[in-house]
Amino acid sequence: xxxxxxxxxxxxxxxxxxxxxxxxxxxxxxxxxxxxxxxxxxxxxxxxxxxxxxxxxxxxxxxxxxxxxxxxxxxxxxxxxxxxxxxxxxxxxxxxxxxxxxxxxxxxxxxxxxxxxxxxxxxxxxxxxxxxxxxxxxxxxxxxxxxxxxxxxxxxxxxxxxxxxxxxxxxxxxxxxxxxxxxxxxxxxxxxxxxxxxxxxxxxxxxxxxxxxxxxxxxxxxxxxxxxxxxxxxxxxxxxxxxxxxxxxxxxxxxxxxxxxxxxxxxxxxxxxxxxxxxxxxxxxxxxxxxxxxxxxxxxxxxxxxxxxxxxxxxxxxxxxxxxxxxxxxxxxxxxxxxxxxxxxxxxxxxxxxxxxxxxxxxxxxxxxxxxxxxxxxxxxxxxxxxxxxxxxxxxxxxxxxxxxxxxxxxxxxxxxxx
Numbered sequence: 297x298x299x300x301x302x303x304x305x306x307x308x309x310x311x312x313x314x315x316x317x318x319x320x321x322x323x324x325x326x327x328x329x330x331x332x333x334x335x336x337x338x339x340x341x342x343x344x345x346x347x348x349x350x351x352x353x354x355x356x357x358x359x360x361x362x363x364x365x366x367x368x369x370x371x372x373x374x375x376x377x378x379x380x381x382x383x384x385x386x387x388x389x390x391x392x393x394x395x396x397x398x399x400x401x402x403x404x405x406x407x408x409x410x411x412x413x414x415x416x417x418x419x420x421x422x423x424x425x426x427x428x429x430x431x432x433x434x435x436x437x438x439x440x441x442x443x444x445x446x447x448x449x450x451x452x453x454x455x456x457x458x459x460x461x462x463x464x465x466x467x468x469x470x471x472x473x474x475x476x477x478x479x480x481x482x483x484x485x486x487x488x489x490x491x492x493x494x495x496x497x498x499x500x501x502x503x504x505x506x507x508x509x510x511x512x513x514x515x516x517x518x519x520x521x522x523x524x525x526x527x528x529x530x531x532x533x534x535x536x537x538x539x540x541x542x543x544x545x546x547x548x549x550x551x552x553x554x555x556x557x558x559x560x561x562x563x564x565x566x567x568x569x570x571x572x573x574x575x576x577x578x579x580x581x582x583x584x585x586x587x588x589x590x591x592x593x594x595x596x597x598x599x600x601x602x603x604x605x606x607x608x609x610x611x612x613x614x615x616x617x618x619x620x621x622x623x624x625x626x627x628x629x630x631x632x633x634x635x636x637x638x639x640x641x642x643x644x645x646x647x648x649x650x651x652x653x654x655x656x657x658x659x660x661x662x663x664x665x666x667x668x669x670x671x672x673x674x675x676x677x678x679x680x681x682x683x684x685x686x687x688x689x690x691x692x693x694x695x696x697x698x699x700x701x702x703x704x705x706x707x708x709x710x711x712x713x714x715x
Contacts, residue, residue, distance in 0.1 A: 312659055315677055317497075317668040320506065324610050328668065329506055333431045333662035338405040338500040339630040339662055340509070342419060345423070346490045346619075348395040349688055350465045350603070354482060355474040359392045359433060361483045361491065365399065366390070367428040370421035372414060374428060380414050388415075394466055396673055405501045410655075419494065419513075422487060424480045436471050447548040447715040448613055450539065453659065455550035455712040459607055464528045466602055496506035499665035512633050530554060530605055534707070539714040547616045547715035551626060552609035553708050558601050558674045562699065564687035566599065569699045570584040573597045573633060574610055576653075580629045591618040603673065608704075616715060623711065633700035637693035650688050654681075 320327045352358045366388055367374040381388055386403035401415055443449045453469045477630025498509060532554050556563055567575075574581035574597025581595045595612035614622050657663050671680050 303543075309691055314667065314678065314681055317665065319385045320510050320644045322510045325494070325496060325510075325513045327496040327498060327506075327510050327513075328672070329372070329502050330661055330664050330668070331500075331502040331506075332664060333500055336405050338403060338408055338505065339500065340401040340408075340415070340503060340614070341497040341499075341665070341669075343396050343398045343399075343495045344397055344491050345495065345616050346493055347397045348393045348465075349468070350395050351490055352486060354478060355468055355470050355495075356436075357482050358397065358485045358490075359470075360423075360436070360475070360478050361486050362390050362392055362397055362399070363412050363432055363436075364424050364428060364483060365418050365422045365487075365491075368423040368425045369417040369628055370423060371417050374425075377414065377418070380411070384411055386411055386483050386713070388418075403481060406507055408466070409508055412509065415449050416512055419581050420492075423481045424487075426480055427480075429480050430675065433455070433475050433478070433688075436475050440475070444651060444675065447541070447546060448611075451497070451548035451712050451714040452611070454537060454539070454714065455609065455710065456517075458537055458712060459532060459552075459554060460530065460711045466529070466605060474692075486524065495537070497669060499661040500657045501653070501661075505611055509555060528604070535710045537710070537712045541715050544715035545616055547615050547619050547620070547713050548611070548613050550609055550611050550712045551623075552711060553605055555608045555703060557606050558671075558680070559676060562702070565682045565695060566703050567638065567684070568650065568688060569633065569696050569704070570597050570599055570608065571650060572638060572642070572696065573629060573704070576649055578645065578649070580632070580657070581626065584625050585612065587615070589618065589621070591615050591622050601674065608709075619713060627706045630700070630704050630706050633639060633704065634697065636697070638696050643691075643693060643696070647688050647691075651685065654685070686688060 315330060315332060317328045317330045320329065321458070347357050347358060347362070349355070366377050369377070372380065377388075384403055384407040386401060386407065389400040389402075391400060399419070401411065403411055457467045457469050462468060496509070496513060498506065534553065552696050556566060558597060571579065573579060575596060576582075581597060585591050585595050586593065592612045592614045595610070595614075596611045597608070610626060612622070622711045658667060667681070671677060
């Protein structure tokens with residue numbers, strides 16, 4: 297009889313089978329697709345390689361331009377766009393980004409041919425109506441006011457600004473005046489120069505609709521490509537920024553610094569080391585500051601990857617009175633990683649969690665496409681994942697210790713506290 301008081305034995309995973317994306321090109325538009333899954337659904341995602349904040353001449357243009365694409369075209373007004381999507385039970389999501397924003401369409405695959413004319417019009421002939429622009433500005437300004445009342449939002453914006461500075465797109469903090477300063481002419485110009493180039497990601501039950509999708513966007517006009525070389529330099533210096541709010545019972549903290557990119561040979565080692573520090577619920581920061589001290593509901597450490605820069609950030613909302621000890625405990629946990637080799641049992645638990653998380657993240661066609669997007673946006677290939685799994689399986693305690701010493705120096709980190 298099965299003894300249910302004992303956990304099942306841990307199975308070591310030798311390899312991870314990752315279904316790869318294929319490519320179809322027609323005209324100047326590249327389409328990447330994966331035909332998988334048992335449900336009759338399909339997802340189209342349109343990536344704009346030059347459409348993010350990084351490439352805008354004035355703050356706010358990219359975000360407003362993307363949002364207005366679905367608010368009126370040459371053939372459809374905003375109501376007709378919304379009604380057509382609702383008629384077919386489809387969802388159209390706008391995903392702003394510092395680097396490569398996107399628009400996603402999710403629908404039953406049997407409706408894709410009926411929806412393609414609408415999507416084509418949105419991507420090729422937006423009208424940018426003045427009344428819709430003014431309405432959108434009011435909404436965004438109200439959202440900005442609401443967000444800027446939250447300590448966590450202020451801390452994140454201040455931290456990013458401290459890392460990159462006001463003149464860098466990654467560091468710029470958008471203001472109400474920035475939004476008010478954007479005109480419809482700005483949007484039309486940005487659309488023509490930056491959003492007419494796009495790539496298509498298609499995932500789900502793609503067959504037999506792929507050919508029609510590819511042909512729909514095969515005659516896109518040729519536009520001048522923008523250089524993807526970094527236009528901005530990073531001049532980083534560690535800072536301590538404290539924004540004390542007398543009436544606040546909680547303090548938001550953000551600690552970190554610029555870090556190596558995904559293409560660096562040590563990236564997988566750093567990702568694993570960061571996971572031990574604060575990358576999951578069983579991490580050392582979580583056990584210390586949440587479980588043992590009770591200072592917070594949660595604390596995390598993560599690597600944020602833009603196209604041209606990356607950074608490490610440790611973040612939490614904590615009891616205000618515990619601020620000094622929380623900072624001390626964070627420094628203590630980093631020092632421990634740098635001075636004491638991790639135990640075999642803890643490292644095995646981390647390895648199993650990482651491999652299990654990776655496996656659960658490739659269980660649907662949409663997640664498989666997400667894995668492709670993750671490497672595609674950084675000019676990497678599937679060997680990134682092969683190396684990642686290999687590194688997880690082979691990494692040892694002293695490699696973790698050395699990686700912590702190479703990249704996690706607390707003295708180089710910027711600390712921001714708000715509240």
